Amino acid sequence: MDGSLAEFLDQSVWTGKVYIDGWNDGTGGTEAVTAPADGALVGTIGRATARDLARAAASAAAAQPAWEATAPEERAAILNRAADILQANADELIPWIIRESGSIPPKAGIEIEHSAGFLRAAAEAALEPRVLALKSVDGREAEEQLIRVAHGVVGVISPFNFPLILSIRAIAAALATGNAVVHKPDPRTPISGGVMIARAFEDAGLPSGLLHIVPGGAEVGAAMCADPNIAMVSFTGSPEVGSRVGEACGRNLKKVQLELGGKNALIVMDDADLDIAASNAAWGTWLHQGQICMATGLILAPVAKAAMLAEMLATKAHHLPVGNPAMDACALGPLIVEAEAKRIEAIVEDAVAKGATLHVGGKAKGTMFPATVLSGVKPGMRAFEEEIFGPVAVVVAYTDEAQAVELANMSDFGLVGSVIGSDVARAKALGMRLKVGHLHINDQTVTASPIAPFGGRGRSGNGSRISGPAIWEEFTQYVWVTTKPAATPYPF
Template sequence: MSQANNDFLDVSRWTGKIYSNGWVTAQGGTQTVTAPANGAHLADVGRATPDDLRTAAAAASLVQPVWEATPGAERAKILNKAAEILQANADELAPWIVRESGATAPKAANEIAHSAGFIRAAAAAALENHNTTLKSVDGRNAQEEMIRVPHGVVGVISAFNFPLFLSIRAIAGALATGNAVVHKPDPRTAISGGVIIARIFEEAGLPMGLLHIISGGGDVGAAICEDPNIAMVSFTGSSAVGAKVGEACGRNLKKVQLELGGKNAMIVLDDADMDVAASNCAWGAWIHQGQVCIAAGLILVPAAKAETLAAALTAKAHRLPVGDPATEQCALGPLIVEAECKRIEAIVEDAVAKGATLHVGGKAKGTMFPATVLSGVKPGMRAFDEEIFGPVAVIASFDDDDHAVALAKMSDFGLAGSVIGGDVARARAVGNRLRVGHLHINDQPVISSPLAPFGGRGKSGNGTRISGPAIWEEFTQYVWITTKPAATAYPF
């Protein structure tokens, strides 16, 4: 078991630098990382340019063939070592996640543990054999097989809300299957989504040049989609940006894996225990300030039970303090930037102006946004139609099961859905009618597993998946090989 290093994230090692064949000075100078809770300076990291990206991608393409030829057991050993190092240094690393992303301490600890689990799952996948023998049908006396081979260099672009986890699940999967990686974390969380990852793989002994972590702006993300040395792009972020990434990758004939936003319906049936349902709805709507792509974005409840559920959620909201998780005991931390609070306030105001009831919350103080409950929300209100990405429980009522499904399917998103009810068969039948990538019966939707494929439909993604069996599906491709004992003549 790896031992903790008391100064594992020594800032003198990486201040003002990017990780590309070691810690080097970025051509774009430096960028400041601040705490969303109070704007405090946390660190300065290197700011990469498109030229830095091109240099990194070229370097990665040179060393990737050696990594591809490395036995899966050796790749797995390094990945498992990285997971051990991550967990061994959790006490030092978790406070960085708290300060940089506004996470509460339990959320940060869970993110580290979850990330380690995904690295280990990728390590196990590295040991799998996905080569298949085929039957020859044309009488050519040839041995036929199909094998899976890595794409080469994978570009990873990740989001700020779970910066470590959303980065590591793609990076680990790509490395496990023999690819090299060039990764651009969100610049607002360049430490949790970048520096930490570089350090664990550096200490784990990953060969130099296989992993490049370059924090930068949208121009670097665009360069990832354009660079000829990058064969695949894995993107996690908003649907609007994801559409641009997909367009650029399509134009350049790159494979692209898009994990985007969601307006996830949580249907509470009339035979559900309302107290238990309220607990699930509260967690699904407010965990990490609602900044979760699989959050419960639309809570659908029978009209006769809507008032009861709204009252239960309102009572819970009053008991959830908001504050700086680095210095206070709180249930909700800050949103990533104050502009997000203003956007969410406008969504709440739109709903109230159109007839919805605001029970609690709805107004921010700086980057702090309290747990909020809106009921009587209907189609045509922004709160019903849009992904909020903030701590707002949106309650809409339905008449019967068909009406509930119809309301849920009004969204163009299709990431997650959940149904809570006493009759499990009925709840499953309702859930089966939803167009989603993940379905949870008698649970809320904020769930992920290293052994399960994760992704969505519609505006939530392009039908691709990440994690579990999807590691090999996404990060490798088939090659068909035929072998004859000896060459034979043809009629020409």
């Protein structure tokens, strides 16, 4: 980045460093961060090892009790200041997000605004009552309370696709409820997913020792799941890695929160406006190249309308240029790595070989993958079964509502379902038959809110939630306290 972008995210402060009690050298050396669009150098960060993780966890454990004892109003004020700082520096930060994650500018702007929203929602949650009075049932006239207390140190592991949002939503929730945090961002996006957050909290006045950023590989994640100073791990990522995180945390008796993705169905009902349905399907499928856990993975349409809907989507796809969002006016940027583009190309080829129709797209060029439309997709094809995590619209025809529900519920995932139709009551009744954690009537699947619990069923996670009322449910635990006016004797 040029010197004009150096005031807040000054590279001289963090280049080659990890964030453990301030900016320091990691024991794993340094690592270059490159842009997925063209391979250009974005920056250089420090690389942490398991030894660094242990040092960070010990520091966090030492700092946490004083933070939990800090007045909620003070914790909230720091969170709100961090939100202010992100928004005030948006013009500087957005270009970093664009280059590092391959985001188009509007998506990068969403990251800033939604991250600020998560911080402000967590600040509000910090002020909520954490004590619940209980009625004594044994006649001892004791005062009984349930008090929510912090776990201690929370480990956070975040992915590359929305690196700022998907890091800060857990970090903010943990800090709001009195925990300290050790955070491992995705090694491909450690600036947006780590450096920005550390700098925002530094300037917001977060006391030392409460937030540590440890960029690194699987070794660091494994150490996080085993370290005795870390009481909980919040993980967002793939089901394959998430299952290993869950197993490791279970083996070490840690609380674990898993948000693992989805194969999300958008059901177009027979009374839906097809123009509006196509618009919703296009946005849900192609936003950020489909690299979103909430992306529309299946577009279910009545047999009589499926072909027309596919053609409408193909027309839209032709008008969505792919390019380097740091330099080009484009609707789709790059996928995170070329291997992902090749994997998605193989999914498209499998569908075509098994009888699906390819309307547009389907071929990778490096990390670039165009908006793609497949129709005639059926169970048994990879495009139907797998979370594609790429810009492929998968149109599936159904004969009646029962089959639409059956097709949507075939997935092992259970994150989001959407239904579009003119009869709202009928659409909602159908939607409530879907096995999902989020249901949207007359909207597409990529919808989230800082005040709504986020999470899903099945391979989409372990039933845990994040944000809204789930902040206190997930990031604290109950202590049952009884208080008698004076001690009394027992018959022994």
